[in-house]
Amino acid sequence: MLHRSEIVRLRQDFEQIADQAFTFGKIAGADDVQISLQETENWTVGARNGQPLQRNNSIRRNALISVICKGIRASAATTDFSPDAVRRALDAAIDIARYGERDDLAAFSDASDYCADVRDLDLFHPWDIRYPDALAMALEAEESALAVDPCIQQTEGASLWSSTGLSFLASSKGFMGAIPWTQHGISCSPIAMRDGARQVEGWSSSERSVEQLETAADVGRIAGERALGAIGGQQIPTGTYRVLIDAPTVTGLLGEFMRAVSGPLLRQGNSFLANTLGEAVFPEHVSISEDPFRLRGRSSAPYDADGIAGTVRNVVDRGVLRGYFLDLYSARSLKMAPTGNGGQTYNMEIASALTAPSDTLQEMLRKLDTGLLITHMAGSSDLTTGTFSRAVRGAWVKDGKIVHPVAGVTVASNLREMFSGLVAVGADTVERGPFRTGSWLLADMSVGGSV
Amino acid sequence: MSGLAENSMKSSRIAGARSALVERYGLDEAFLRKVSENALGKWGDFADIYLQSRASENWRIENGKIKAGTFGIDLGYGMRAMRDAEVSFASSQRIDRAAMEMMARQLTEGYGDATPVAPTGTMQQSSSERADLYGIADPLLSWNADRKIALLRSIDELARSLDPRVVSVNASVQASHETVWVTRHDGFSSGDIRPLVKLAVVVTVLADGRREMSGSGFGGRAGYEVLTPDAVEILVRKVVSSALTKLEGRPAPAGPMTVVIGAGWNGVLLHEAVGHGLEGDFNQRGSSAFSGRIGERIAAPGVTILDDGTVPGGRGSLNMDDEGVGSHRTVLVEDGILRGYMHDLLSARQMGCASTGNGRRQSYASLPLPRMTNTYMEAGTMDPAEIIASVGHGLYVDNLSGGQVDVTSGRFVFEASEAFLIENGKLSAPVVGATILGNGPDTLRQISMIGSDRMLDGGVGVCSKSGQTLPVGVGQPTLRVDDLIVGGKGS
Numbered sequence: 051m052l053h054r055s056e057i058v059r060l061r062q063d064f065e066q067i068a069d070q071a072f073t074f075g076k077i078a079g080a081d082d083v084q085i086s087l088q089e090t091e092n093w094t095v096g097a098r099n100g101q102p103l104q105r106n107n108s109i110r111r112n113a114l115i116s117v118i119c120k121g122i123r124a125s126a127a128t129t130d131f132s133p134d135a136v137r138r139a140l141d142a143a144i145d146i147a148r149y150g151e152r153d154d155l156a157a158f159s160d161a162s163d164y165c166a167d168v169r170d171l172d173l174f175h176p177w178d179i180r181y182p183d184a185l186a187m188a189l190e191a192e193e194s195a196l197a198v199d200p201c202i203q204q205t206e207g208a209s210l211w212s213s214t215g216l217s218f219l220a221s222s223k224g225f226m227g228a229i230p231w232t233q234h235g236i237s238c239s240p241i242a243m244r245d246g247a248r249q250v251e252g253w254s255s256s257e258r259s260v261e262q263l264e265t266a267a268d269v270g271r272i273a274g275e276r277a278l279g280a281i282g283g284q285q286i287p288t289g290t291y292r293v294l295i296d297a298p299t300v301t302g303l304l305g306e307f308m309r310a311v312s313g314p315l316l317r318q319g320n321s322f323l324a325n326t327l328g329e330a331v332f333p334e335h336v337s338i339s340e341d342p343f344r345l346r347g348r349s350s351a352p353y354d355a356d357g358i359a360g361t362v363r364n365v366v367d368r369g370v371l372r373g374y375f376l377d378l379y380s381a382r383s384l385k386m387a388p389t390g391n392g393g394q395t396y397n398m399e400i401a402s403a404l405t406a407p408s409d410t411l412q413e414m415l416r417k418l419d420t421g422l423l424i425t426h427m428a429g430s431s432d433l434t435t436g437t438f439s440r441a442v443r444g445a446w447v448k449d450g451k452i453v454h455p456v457a458g459v460t461v462a463s464n465l466r467e468m469f470s471g472l473v474a475v476g477a478d479t480v481e482r483g484p485f486r487t488g489s490w491l492l493a494d495m496s497v498g499g500s501v
Numbered sequence: 502m503s504g505l506a507e508n509s510m511k512s513s514r515i516a517g518a519r520s521a522l523v524e525r526y527g528l529d530e531a532f533l534r535k536v537s538e539n540a541l542g543k544w545g546d547f548a549d550i551y552l553q554s555r556a557s558e559n560w561r562i563e564n565g566k567i568k569a570g571t572f573g574i575d576l577g578y579g580m581r582a583m584r585d586a587e588v589s590f591a592s593s594q595r596i597d598r599a600a601m602e603m604m605a606r607q608l609t610e611g612y613g614d615a616t617p618v619a620p621t622g623t624m625q626q627s628s629s630e631r632a633d634l635y636g637i638a639d640p641l642l643s644w645n646a647d648r649k650i651a652l653l654r655s656i657d658e659l660a661r662s663l664d665p666r667v668v669s670v671n672a673s674v675q676a677s678h679e680t681v682w683v684t685r686h687d688g689f690s691s692g693d694i695r696p697l698v699k700l701a702v703v704v705t706v707l708a709d710g711r712r713e714m715s716g717s718g719f720g721g722r723a724g725y726e727v728l729t730p731d732a733v734e735i736l737v738r739k740v741v742s743s744a745l746t747k748l749e750g751r752p753a754p755a756g757p758m759t760v761v762i763g764a765g766w767n768g769v770l771l772h773e774a775v776g777h778g779l780e781g782d783f784n785q786r787g788s789s790a791f792s793g794r795i796g797e798r799i800a801a802p803g804v805t806i807l808d809d810g811t812v813p814g815g816r817g818s819l820n821m822d823d824e825g826v827g828s829h830r831t832v833l834v835e836d837g838i839l840r841g842y843m844h845d846l847l848s849a850r851q852m853g854c855a856s857t858g859n860g861r862r863q864s865y866a867s868l869p870l871p872r873m874t875n876t877y878m879e880a881g882t883m884d885p886a887e888i889i890a891s892v893g894h895g896l897y898v899d900n901l902s903g904g905q906v907d908v909t910s911g912r913f914v915f916e917a918s919e920a921f922l923i924e925n926g927k928l929s930a931p932v933v934g935a936t937i938l939g940n941g942p943d944t945l946r947q948i949s950m951i952g953s954d955r956m957l958d959g960g961v962g963v964c965s966k967s968g969q970t971l972p973v974g975v976g977q978p979t980l981r982v983d984d985l986i987v988g989g990k991g992s
Contacts, residue, residue, distance in 0.1 A: 098786070101587065107607075108579075108866050114571075129572030129594045142572045148891050150569025150648040181611045206788055206909070241788055241909055250788065250909040285570035286988075318564065318669050320705055320714060329869035428905045428914045429936050434705070434714045439753070439936035439988045441914035458912060460988020462755060471576040498938070498988035 051392060052091050052214045054177060057230045060089060060216050063131075064228065066218035070133055073233045074140050080117040080147075083140070083222045084158050086355070087131070089114050095181065097188040100293075105181060116153050121152035155382040158356070163378075164225035164386070165353035172345045175259035177212045184210050187236065187266045194270030195240035199278045206239040206250050208270065212274040223487040225357045233348070238273040242281035251277035251398035251426075258346045279445065280425065283417065283457025285499040286446055292421030293461065293492045294414055294447070300400075300490045301426055301482035304338075306465060308395060310433050311371065313380020322436030322466055325369070331371045335403040338366035340373075342396035349397045349484035353390065360390035365398070399486040402475035409477040414489050415476055416450035422497060423447050423462065434458055436465040460498040468492055510633045512956040517637055518591040518692025521778070522552040522682040525849040528594040533684035534664065536601050538620075539687055542609035545582035545589075545892045546620050547846075548686040551823060552578040552596065553679065553865040558641050561673035562653040575622055582608050586851055591928070592866040597860045605673055621688055634723035634811060634828070637694040643724030649674055652700075652728060656737055660704050666748070668712075669705040672828075674698070676725065692824045697721075697816070698973060699961060700728050702737055706744040713933075715744035715918065717900075719959030721814045725748075736959075741921050743900065746931045753920065753935030753989025759895035761888055761923065766900065766958035768877050768975035771806060773913040774941040779808075779833050779841075779861070780930040781848030781871040783908050790841065790911030790942050792903060799839045800945035804879050806834040808843050810874030816960040817974035819872035822861035824869055831857045831961045833947075845871045863969035870967060875974030881951025885979035888950045890926040896987055897921045898937065911941040936988040944982060952979030 052060070064087045075083035077153075089111045096104040116125040123149035126139040160166030179187075184480065192208040212234045220226040237254030253273035255264035264272075295303070313322035323331065332338075342360035344350050353359045356378040365373045376384070415423065426443040439462040445452045476488035523529060533550050553576070560570040564655045577594035579781040580601070589608050593600060658671040675698070682692040699720035706713055717740050721727055762770055775791075783789035789801070810819045810828025819828045824846050844852070845860030848871050861872035889897060897920060904915030917935040921928045939947075957976035964973040 102873065103586065104588045104590065104868070106590045106592075106868070109594070110577075110592075110866060111594055112575075126569045127571065127575075129575050131576065139574075140903075142546070144574060146569045149567070151567045151652055153566055153568075153819035156568075204787070206786075248788070248790070248909045250907065318671075318705065319707075319710070320669070352750075383990055428907070428912075429916055430903065432714075432916075432934065435713055435933070437752075437934035439916070439934045439990070441912070441936060441938040441988070457910070458986060459939060460755065460914075460938050460986060462752075462934060462936070462988050462990040464990070496755050496984050496990040498757075498936075501757055 052216065054174070054282045056421055057174070057216055061218065061228045063322040064216070064218040065139055065226060066138055067131060068226065071079060071136055071140060072222045074137050075117060078141060078144050080119050080144055082118040082158050084116045085113065086221050087218040088215060090213055092211065092213045094208035094209055094211040095184040095188055096207050097185060097192055099204055100189065100192070102185050105345055108251040112166060113139065115139045115143055117147055118157055119144055121151065121154055122147045122150040123156035124150055129203065151328060157381055158221050158223050159358055159378055161224040162392045164221070164357045164499050165227060168227045168352045169343060171343060171347065171350045171352060173232065173258050173350060175232050176214050177232070177234050177260050177349065179387060191236060191238040191266040191270035194267040195238050195274035200276030201242050201244045202240045202274050203243060204241050205239060208238040211235050219357050221357060227357060229351060232258055234263060236263055236266060236269050237390045238245045238270045239342055240274050240277045241279035247282055249280045249283070251280050257348060262346065276425070280443055280455055283443055283455040285458050286422065286456055286497065288499050289497055290494045291497050292418055293424060294418040295424045295490045295492065296411065297476065297480040297487055297489045298477050298482055299424055300487045301485040302427060304398065304400065304487060305483070306431050306433065306468065308375060310465070312375040312379045312391065315433060316374060317380040317383040320434050321366040322433060325373050327374065329371055330369045330371045330470070332366050334369040336364050336366060336400065336472055336475065338371055338395050338398060338400045340398050342390065344397050346414055348481065349395055351396065355393035356388065358388050358392065360394070360396050395484040397486070398477060405475050405477050406490065407477050409488065411476060411478045411489060414474070414476040414478065414491060415452070417445055417452055417491055418447050420448050422456060423452065431465055438463050438465050438468060462496045462498065510514060514637050514694050516635055516694050516696050518680050518682050521680045522554060522692065528598065528691045530684060533596065533690065534686070536605045537684055537686040539602070540580055540582045540605040542619055543846045544609045544612040545584050549824065550578060550580045550684050551865055552682040555677055555679040556641060557675065557677035558675055559672065559675040560649045560653060562657050563671050564669060565657055566648050568654060572986060573773045575864065575990060577865040580608060581750035581868065582680050583847065586847065588868060590868050598659045607782065609981045621761055627841065627942050631811065633815050633820050635696060635954060638696065638724060639678045640696040640724040641678055643726060644979050649725065652733065656702055656733065659734065659737045660677040660741055662704070663738065664706070666706040666708045666745065667704055667741060668707045671703045673701050674725065678749065681823060683823070685825065689825060691821055693820045694922050695819070695965035698723055698725055698727060699960065700733065702740050704740050704744045706748060708748050709989070711748055711811065713744050715740050718961040721816050721960040722818055723814050746919060747933055750931040750933035752991030753932040753987060754991050755987060755989050757984050758987050760982050761895060761897045761898050762980045762982065762986065763897070763919035764885070764952060764954045764977060764979045765956035766975065768958060769901050769962065770915060770986060771878055771915060771977055772873060772876050772964065772973070772975045773906040774939060774944045775806060776808070776873050776876045777906050777908050778911060778941050779843055781844035781852065782840045784842045785848045789908050794839050795841065795843060797839055798837050799942060800834055800837040801948055802837045803835050804837045804945065804948055805832070805879040806876070807832055807879065808859065808873055808876045812875045815875045815957065815974045816962060816972045819858070819874060822858045822860045824856065826856045826858040826860060828874060830859040843871050843873065843969055845869050859969055863971060867969050870969065872966060872971055873964060873973050875957065875976070877955065877976030878958060878978060880953050880978045883950050883951040883952050885954050888952055888979050888981050889928065891950065892923045892982065893925060896932070897923050897935070906941065912938070913941060914938045932989065932991065936990050938978060938986040940989060947983045948980055949983050950981035954978050
């Protein structure tokens with residue numbers, strides 16, 4: 051594991067490598083050089099069915115060296131940080147640049163665009179735990195899942211993992227930044243079995259520091275309850291129903307929203323949300339905020355892959371789309387300002403003015419009244435057209451009460467219609483990846499099931 | 502090829518791998534064996550070291566502009582010790598004797614109190630009676646930069662010239678050259694050198710404010726020379742025509758219906774519906790919908806499914822897998838009867854059988870798992886046109902985009918990127934947004950007709966499992982499957 055003292059030394063090493071690369075680059079004829087260096091140490095401890103299963107340790111380094119030669123950008127990657135290897139990668143990039151086409155949009159950030167204040171966002175909290183203790187925690191999560199119900203007799207495993215790293219970016223145009231970070235996690239995947247049917251479900255928690263993690267017992271229990279709730283799913287008849295999507299599943303939809311308003315799709319017009327800035331994409335009661343700087347935030351970072359800082363902002367303000375997620379290249383293509391989202395999504399939260407603190411999942415089921423509760427989705431959307439069609443699992447709800455689990459059905463709509471038809475957001479908030487949201491109550495969707 | 506030539510090809514492959522990964526870093530096989538033995542400690546019963554280097558490049562054209570590519574080298578090793586099913590694993594990028602010796606010591610630290618066990622004997626040698634399946638030449642060097650750029654430009658120009666509704670063309674060529682070396686505690690050593698090339702083309706069309714996108718590609722374990730002008734032209738024409746067809750598409754219907762699935766790449770259906778569920782690890786622990794069913798009839802007579810790592814030049818083909826076991830042609834389902842699973846060394850020894858050469862890993866930093874190579878269904882006897890003609894009302898799927906499966910329940914889903922309604926035995930309107938859903942064991946039983954037109958895909962498949970992605974091949978003949986759930990928003 052990398053400790054704070056090693057991070058300091060590593061940072062000095064990285065600064066030296068960057069300085070050498072800038073010097074080499076100048077001699078070899080590059081106009082500008084940008085170097086991104088990363089060192090990560092990971093460990094994983096896994097258990098299954100009461101037995102230790104796996105113990106992994108890995109150390110990984112990666113360098114990405116980009117050059118601009120006569121307005122042409124090219125890059126080379128290496129996992130060897132020795133001066134010779136860095137030199138070879140630089141030469142390779144310069145060689146490749148001879149064949150590209152001049153593209154001024156691909157230039158590195160201007161000196162004034164780089165993040166001026168690399169804040170310490172308190173992202174570095176190494177997890178110092180001995181192997182037997184880590185194993186005991188994994189076993190505890192599994193036991194807690196098995197204790198939920200006799201129909202849970204085995205699991206696909208429980209594991210603990212931890213990553214510690216230093217991410218470094220430097221540009222010959224005048225930027226040098228280093229971000230020490232950690233990320234830890236615990237997960238459990240029990241299998242429920244009843245009447246010959248099997249269903250695996252999982253739950254996990256991932257945070258910057260151990261103190262923020264859900265306990266092993268909670269992770270196992272929630273995973274077990276989800277597996278129990280999903281076993282024995284049946285089809286419902288093909289038709290049109292109201293839908294409630296639980297909070298963990300909604301985070302997947304937010305990911306699609308984010309990709310649809312991000313640079314790579316927008317700059318080629320290949321998003322169903324292209325040219326919608328200033329338009330109502332959600333109903334008026336909904337806002338979506340982004341915060342790059344939350345202390346210990348899972349998706350906090352002082353700057354992006356271009357060295358540009360994000361901002362605290364409302365991406366959606368009272369339903370209206372106010373901002374895109376733009377890397378530098380896409381921003382220049384669209385003749386807009388970069389938003390510091392190059393390869394980086396920050397902490398996002400969706401809020402509804404209609405949400406009351408009492409809007410638990412139970413209350414949201416009451417609001418659904420009769421319809422389909424969705425707890426799992428498989429498949430992906432066509433972001434060019436917004437066409438949405440997925441395989442789902444969940445439960446049939448009647449008069450606000452769960453009647454039976456549902457599986458083997460599809461739901462279909464269009465993402466634009468789903469976003470604008472969002473009826474209510476629950477207070478049953480979860481955080482997954484960069485997203486924080488409650489469950490979503492949606493108007494009618496087409497469900498494909500039995501005849 | 503004569504036996505002599507085959508042997509010399511194999512020996513130059515192994516010598517090449519030894520030179521690139523072992524000798525180059527001042528190592529030798531005796532040292533690697535000693536380190537593997539040390540890695541056992543008093544605890545393990547099996548250990549191996551896997552060294553790997555991969556050079557890769559990609560070049561692309563976006564909106565008419567050539568993007569100079571990225572070139573990368575990844576190099577490192579992983580070391581594992583096992584005791585029964587328990588694995589201790591570590592990986593690093595520092596290839597030197599001292600670092601390896603230290604890793605071997607640390608691998609079983611904390612396990613010192615375990616009752617010593619006898620290491621397993623020679624588990625399995627690399628079977629290599631046959632000729633190598635692909636050349637060892639570096640594909641990155643097979644064409645100079647000008648040729649790659651000329652190819653990308655010609656694709657952009659051709660696609661735009663085919664129809665004025667084409668508004669954007671993205672194309673990329675990617676190549677990698679991978680060298681691997683395995684040494685086990687029992688002294689077994691072997692290596693492989695693996696080329697891989699892929700061309701991908703994505704076209705966007707626009708008409709009356711409606712925008713549709715379509716993409717496809719091809720490649721294989723070879724140099725860039727597989728990207729012949731004729732094959733490239735066929736691909737570009739097909740991609741443009743699919744995108745234009747989608748412009749006419751109406752929303753797919755919803756509900757259960759008969760689905761006819763076209764040949765070739767659509768074998769991704771089998772990959773999801775059946776393939777993953779027949780991987781040894783899931784079956785060893787009883788978590789697959791196919792667990793404990795060897796010898797049972799699981800499909801109609803006529804259904805024969807293979808995993809075949811020995812297809813010459815195939816995207817999923819391997820001279821040896823990442824544990825040193827030679828690739829096999831494994832019969833999974835024979836005439837409807839479940840015959841076997843796909844194994845790596847671990848799942849094989851837990852189930853008391855031999856590895857089928859399916860032990861694959863994304864890189865030195867990941868553990869091997871039972872993974873597919875090229876998975877396909879054998880041809881039947883029906884004319885594909887007859888199969889379509891047999892359907893009164895249903896869906897014809899010309900092209901599937903990706904899919905997913907939940908191995909435990911057997912439920913899978915995939916998206917039809919190109920599909921047509923079948924009305925009275927004839928193809929009618931194109932539909933968009935068709936998600937198709939089924940249950941692996943049920944779907945196998947619902948296959949009611951098998952075409953004579955078995956094809957393998959063009960060489961673009963990527964499979965993901967436990968966070969590890971790998972190149973794979975898929976294939977199938979035209980199939981009629983009764984009663985799949987189609988999910989669209991039309992009626």
